[in-house]
Amino acid sequence: MASRKFTRRRFIASTAVLAAPYLRTSHAAGSLAVGFWDHWVPGANNVLTAMCNEWAAREKVDLKIDYIPSQGNKNMLTIAAEAQAKAGHDMLAFPTWQPADKGHLLEPVDDVMKTLLAANGAVTPLIEYLAKSDGKWIAIPATPGSQIKGPCGRIDLLKQHAGLDVQKMYPAGAAPDKALSEAWTWDAFLVAAQKCHKAGVPFGIGLGQTPDSVDTMGALFSAYGAVLVDAKGNVTVKSDAVREVLEYMKKLVAVLPGDVFAWDDASNNRWLVAGKGALIMNPPSAWAVAKRDAPKVAEQLWTFPTPRGPKGRYQPYLPYFWGIWKFSKNKDAGKSLLAHISQRSAVEKMVAASQGYDIPAFAKLNDFRTWAEEGPPKGTLSHYPPKPGQILSVSAFPAPPKIAAQIYVQAVMTKMVGKAVQESVDKSIAWATSELEGFMRT
Numbered sequence: 001m002a003s004r005k006f007t008r009r010r011f012i013a014s015t016a017v018l019a020a021p022y023l024r025t026s027h028a029a030g031s032l033a034v035g036f037w038d039h040w041v042p043g044a045n046n047v048l049t050a051m052c053n054e055w056a057a058r059e060k061v062d063l064k065i066d067y068i069p070s071q072g073n074k075n076m077l078t079i080a081a082e083a084q085a086k087a088g089h090d091m092l093a094f095p096t097w098q099p100a101d102k103g104h105l106l107e108p109v110d111d112v113m114k115t116l117l118a119a120n121g122a123v124t125p126l127i128e129y130l131a132k133s134d135g136k137w138i139a140i141p142a143t144p145g146s147q148i149k150g151p152c153g154r155i156d157l158l159k160q161h162a163g164l165d166v167q168k169m170y171p172a173g174a175a176p177d178k179a180l181s182e183a184w185t186w187d188a189f190l191v192a193a194q195k196c197h198k199a200g201v202p203f204g205i206g207l208g209q210t211p212d213s214v215d216t217m218g219a220l221f222s223a224y225g226a227v228l229v230d231a232k233g234n235v236t237v238k239s240d241a242v243r244e245v246l247e248y249m250k251k252l253v254a255v256l257p258g259d260v261f262a263w264d265d266a267s268n269n270r271w272l273v274a275g276k277g278a279l280i281m282n283p284p285s286a287w288a289v290a291k292r293d294a295p296k297v298a299e300q301l302w303t304f305p306t307p308r309g310p311k312g313r314y315q316p317y318l319p320y321f322w323g324i325w326k327f328s329k330n331k332d333a334g335k336s337l338l339a340h341i342s343q344r345s346a347v348e349k350m351v352a353a354s355q356g357y358d359i360p361a362f363a364k365l366n367d368f369r370t371w372a373e374e375g376p377p378k379g380t381l382s383h384y385p386p387k388p389g390q391i392l393s394v395s396a397f398p399a400p401p402k403i404a405a406q407i408y409v410q411a412v413m414t415k416m417v418g419k420a421v422q423e424s425v426d427k428s429i430a431w432a433t434s435e436l437e438g439f440m441r442t
Contacts, residue, residue, distance in 0.1 A: 030330050032090050034063065034091045035078060041355055079102065091323065093322055096394060097401065116342050122235070124143060126393075148315050148384060152281070162197075169384070172372070173379060196277070201340055204279070207260045213411070216316055219393045229407065229439075274294070301377075313390050322338055347360050351370050366385040403439050412436070414426045416429070
């Protein structure tokens with residue numbers, strides 16, 4: 001039987017009403033090759049696969065799905081190889097900075113995004129900063145992999161040694177205690193870290209060169225208004241705010257584990273699950289592993305927002321995106337699949353499958369019951385999704401994305417902290433100035 005093309009007109013009709021069950025359309029022709037991020041949470045990939053296969057069966061598409069791990073940067077290597085060869089998958093999952101970097105090779109998806117925004121609510125300006133190029137949407141915010149890296153703390157140890165009742169401050173299924181949450185500042189964080197260090201259960205804040213460390217420092221710098229490069233591309237690292245952060249970090253480093261400058265993204269997870277300390281900055285993956293490997297530790301873990309700084313409460317945010325290559329031979333089918341797996345019912349299934357790890361980008365998709373019901377302890381993720389008054393933060397914002405990506409990948413902020421601790425604040429700022437000026441030239 002002859003194949004029928006999945007035309008643009010049919011695609012628009014199929015995505016017109018995403019709030020309702022996905023509208024049956026004329027069948028798509030041909031094949032579609034997709035590369036998704038290989039999820040950390042066991043079973044999460046299976047749910048996404050099932051939804052995609054459901055769509056493929058209905059639309060008569062020969063769908064091929066690969067799950068590409070981020071471990072060893074295999075996903076980044078795949079993206080780079082396909083961009084160079086202009087061949088490979090039709091659609092890929094792109095980490096935070098990749099849409100901006102590969103924007104000239106990505107198919108605009110304004111039509112899909114317009115429908116999703118109408119159905120799912122607005123997105124933070126940060127999403128536009130990362131996924132728009134020359135005024136056009138070049139990627140869709142993906143639910144799998146998108147995460148917030150706020151504090152995950154031990155209920156018992158924080159209460160016993162630091163006098164912090166995190167369940168009272170951020171109660172399950174209820175609004176934060178106004179007085180206690182307002183008092184949860186970076187200064188209070190330092191005091192609590194000092195007390196827990198004295199008790200032999202220090203905070204485990206990584207200062208290595210991988211995302212967990214970089215994201216934590218990005219939120220702290222933003223909370224103090226410490227910007228390394230501004231939105232116009234001006235180097236602004238020589239500021240009182242940057243100096244204040246570095247002086248603060250010299251005090252904090254003194255009460256952290258001695259090897260935190262060598263930590264990677266697994267170090268803080270292992271450290272918390274092993275029961276060695278009172279708090280880390282991480283998405284719920286550490287808690288999920290503790291449920292399996294150290295249930296007694298998991299029962300004492302509570303996830304809650306970052307401290308507040310002089311410029312606000314900045315949450316370390318790391319979004320993922322889905323994009324379609326311009327060289328794809330089945331772009332409209334790719335857009336149809338994107339629409340299908342971005343509707344509310346699909347996103348809710350993905351959040352549940354990830355045990356609440358994944359954070360949707362759209363304003364109307366942060367009310368799922370998963371976060372309220374996950375446990376033990378029940379409600380441990382109740383305050384994980386972003387709430388009013390919180391600002392989602394990506395390290396190096398608001399620098400132009402191509403400059404910001406270099407700041408991020410080169411871990412300039414954590415290296416600055418290391419130099420401030422080992423040498424001096426002045427030498428740290430001088431080194432960063434030279435590095436940032438070099439980024440401008442390249």
